[in-house]
Amino acid sequence: MSNLEILELDPADGDLVSGAFEVLRASHAADHPDNPAPHEGKFAKGLIHPTPGEEEHTFIAVKDGTVVGIAEIGLPMRENLHFGWASIHVRPDRRRQGAGAALLDHFIAFTRGRGRTELTLDTLMTWEDGVARDKAGQEFLEKRGFKLALTSINRRCAVDALDADTEQRLLEKAQSAAGDDYEIVSWLGRTPEELVETMARIDSTILAEVPLGDLDLQPETIDAELKNAKADRNEAMGVIPIQTVARHRASGEVVANTAVFAYDDTEYEDAFQGITIVDKEHRGHRLGLLLKLVNLRLVRENFPQVRAIWTDNADVNAPMIDINVMLGYEIVDAMGEYQIKFAE
Template sequence: MQITPVDRADDRMAGEILALVNAVLDADAPENRRPVEQTFRAELRQDRPGLDIAYFAAVEDGALAGYIGIAFLTGDNPHLAMAELMVRPDKRRRGIGAALLAHYVDYAAEHGRTDLTAGTLTTWGDGPRRPGTGAEFLERNGFSLALVQVNRRSRTDALGPEEERLLWDQAVAAAADYEVRTWTGPAPDDLIESLCRLDAMTRVEVPTGDVEMEPERVDVARARAKEALAAAIHEIPVKAAAVHRATGEAVAYTHVHAYADPAAAHAAQGITIVDPAHRGHRLGMLLKLANLRQLRERFPRVAEIWTENADVNGHMVAINDQLGYEAVDALSVYQRKLKP
């Protein structure tokens, strides 16, 4: 078995990695969403603003047996490394995962990273059973649980019309000092700077457990580069913002990722953030409802939205419960700290 760097422009290898990911999901989490192929292949090829990613393949007998993607944040958080590791179900218990993990540790250390994270799917509550082998594997190799992100899904028609109208009316009444703006694609020029300020807040306002993270440095150039990346990987941002009428600034926003592939029947809920100075006006609920309406209007083929929330993020979990989200499983993030 050999571990070799992946040529990100190699379409054949991209197809093999996609097949591996789908095989792992079939075996471990058959209820979960599948990658959108067009987007998955494009993501492997594209550079990402503020992120340096390297992929490595474990090849056995000329075939892909496992892979690991290793990501470093750039421009901030020079201590942190993140990884996604998968081994084909029929190739497990042969030392492939251990070899990939050892490669991760060595590679991160060579690049001066001291806080290494990796995630594994785990059972949550009464949801579908998930293998416990991933967590056991990480713990055996010096990783400890740092953060639990609960995966949830909701149908776009989960709310009945009367229930949705009631939630909407309550949120509108509480948010009289704010205007709702919605759009798809690049952000309006008059909002981009205040949206950058909100984007920079997310790493410190959203729970990250024991994973220490510095704020992201977001300016207009970085924001526009992220929008260009979304277009390059065939994602369509569906966004809503609350604009404070007195200042004209965006003080809250929410983001759903839809896909350009006409066969994609799911979307992914991204971050929802409210400036702490403007909380208490039901802006999170208002924006998620406004964006849900926009998503249904523009993408009627989308039947399901997937999201994830830290298990301790009680406020956002409560909103999602009202919107009809149901927990499926969890991504348990483990961390290992290396000596600097």
């Protein structure tokens, strides 16, 4: 592809940032319009405020002054220093002209130059009776030596999927199973200062608990400083966590946690379910279901514009999938995380 340049995106270059976002917008419209649209404000602000604990880079493919492709790259900087990930998109009208291959080559060279030996890229997949997705992304990665390492099922739930009586009955059953040993605490936005330490502890268990397929990832150590830095980033990007936790009365520790993330944008109708986790010693009390139901009501009360909540779960995560199906989540498609490994 002649005249093709690969450039690192400067967050201060408004025209190129707009061009890069247009690639994401057009790719979404062509490939998966049923899924939540990319949010321009979050994208632009995310370039200025990278994820704490990660080195992030965005590269663009430019031909004749037009942005035709984008590669968003992340490198963990605290743990998992062998790992690197990317997401690559090419404008639908500029595909099969070399931009995707050039961005992939750049991703590999860039991350290998920083000592990374395990790299992943994601691509859409069809799942069961969900929406049919083009296999071009899978075939492209497989041809380049990548292998499927983890499949996550993407589900959507209307905020009013359950009728009021069913929702109340499920809530009361979960409250009964939880008993009096737990205090249920909810908030919007930043974690209250008195809960930061205990929340950092439970956040540090996430990668040890969620299914990771063939990915070789070690648990992250989240401390109060990192947790507060992530809260700063959310505030800067207009991302608002809606969070509900169960605090064990006897120990004072948070032992279960769920969060939904919405945007500070009254026009945006989608919100995103984050990880729901329950400490091993406190499972069997329906805490996961209880927290998700309480949190669902918070979303409806505080974000009337939100019509749907989206979640993804590893295809083997049966307990969480069962809860989501009970709440009314329906399959849309899946995301395949493809991996390639290099010798050290």
